[in-house]
Amino acid sequence: MCEDCGCEVEKENHLEEKKVVNVNKSINEINDHLAHCIWHALKDKEIFCINLLGSPGAGKTTVIEGLSKFISPSEIAVVQGDLESDIDKKRLEESGIYTYQINTHSGCHLNSDMVNKALISMNLEGKKYLIIENVGNLVCPAGVKIGQHMDCVVSSTTEGSDKPKKYPVIFIDASVVIISKSDLIDVVDFDEEMYLRDIKNINPKVRIVKTSKKDASSFKELAHVLEHKREHVLGHSHKH
Amino acid sequence: MHESAIVGNLITTILEESEKLKSVDEVILELGDLTTYKKEAIEFYYDSMKNHYPVLASSVLIINVIPGEVECLDCKKTSIITEKFMIFCPECNSSNVNIIKGRDFVIKDIKEKQNV
Ligand SMILES: Nc1nc2c(ncn2[C@@H]2O[C@H](COP(=O)(O)OP(=O)(O)OP(=O)(O)O)[C@@H](O)[C@H]2O)c(=O)[nH]1
Ligand SMILES: [Mg+2]
Ligand SMILES: [Zn+2]
Numbered sequence: 001m002c003e004d005c006g007c008e009v010e011k012e013n014h015l016e017e018k019k020v021v022n023v024n025k026s027i028n029e030i031n032d033h034l035a036h037c038i039w040h041a042l043k044d045k046e047i048f049c050i051n052l053l054g055s056p057g058a059g060k061t062t063v064i065e066g067l068s069k070f071i072s073p074s075e076i077a078v079v080q081g082d083l084e085s086d087i088d089k090k091r092l093e094e095s096g097i098y099t100y101q102i103n104t105h106s107g108c109h110l111n112s113d114m115v116n117k118a119l120i121s122m123n124l125e126g127k128k129y130l131i132i133e134n135v136g137n138l139v140c141p142a143g144v145k146i147g148q149h150m151d152c153v154v155s156s157t158t159e160g161s162d163k164p165k166k167y168p169v170i171f172i173d174a175s176v177v178i179i180s181k182s183d184l185i186d187v188v189d190f191d192e193e194m195y196l197r198d199i200k201n202i203n204p205k206v207r208i209v210k211t212s213k214k215d216a217s218s219f220k221e222l223a224h225v226l227e228h229k230r231e232h233v234l235g236h237s238h239k240h
Numbered sequence: 241m242h243e244s245a246i247v248g249n250l251i252t253t254i255l256e257e258s259e260k261l262k263s264v265d266e267v268i269l270e271l272g273d274l275t276t277y278k279k280e281a282i283e284f285y286y287d288s289m290k291n292h293y294p295v296l297a298s299s300v301l302i303i304n305v306i307p308g309e310v311e312c313l314d315c316k317k318t319s320i321i322t323e324k325f326m327i328f329c330p331e332c333n334s335s336n337v338n339i340i341k342g343r344d345f346v347i348k349d350i351k352e353k354q355n356v
Contacts, residue, residue: 018265019352023257027249027345108242140242142276143343168325169276172339202325204335 035112038147048230054154056136059180066219109141161195183212243281274342308342
């Protein structure tokens, strides 16, 4: 007797056939397709799109403020992703930066649908940079495409030098990693040597830049790096 | 934690793709080891959500974890990385590599068992 269903057919003769639907689809397919469209639309407009990632309080908004001393604020547009509030939008507007606020409420990261809706209602005339400050989080936004031309991770000295080892996924796609709050390296015993070694293991090609709010000139190198990356992406055709 | 959202997407896609089936018995997935999703968490959320959909009630997920694989631009070999998130060529130790596998989460097949 067949053990599986109790029928009278011997196991060997029990024909079990399977109907199969071959799907072969990425679970993020819908999101990724829209991200692809955003990527191209921004490239056509010569707007370089940066996905700015990092923990809550890493210094993401401070980095944008710092950059605006070396890149004209009139050339920067920002999409702010926060669970709640428009505090960061107000801060950036004080620096003369055009900002659109998204509130994800419970959402732990932005997706391409949210970014697309923001872009539809924004005026990007004359902008060279679109900086998307993602929701502060080192896990969930990793690998989620939102149409960005590059990922930039803000990693502050106060979070500790073990972050690349503990949260590798966020670092794996980054073109640029900013070690922010570098004025506090000694205060918090930040082990820079170990940090650099660990990050190069995860992402050997990454460019690392140090910034400090206490030294406005520290954002100059970052501005140069971004300008360079912008030319690289916009000058080359269809490579991503 | 954030697997609950991705399992929502997963169920939507399974329901769309399985319209011609009477019931879904097995869903074969490939989960990259270098993603932010954990196999156990996906299984946990799937098992708690599937009961809302009669066609999925008796289904199981078969998740094949795909390890990270790199293509070396120096020695031209492709290899599975020796340790998760250690991105270099195990053959020649070069860091000049591209990650070619382990970044995706893909639904491969949906199966219905038919007892004849
Ligand atoms: N000492 C020092 N403090 C900094 C630096 N950069 C940022 N901070 C402080 O760190 C805190 C957080 O900075 P924000 O720029 O708001 O960080 P954020 O990543 O945008 O934060 P969320 O948007 O809330 O995730 C603020 O109190 C800043 O003044 C720095 O370079 N040095
Ligand atoms: Mg902020
Ligand atoms: Zn090699």
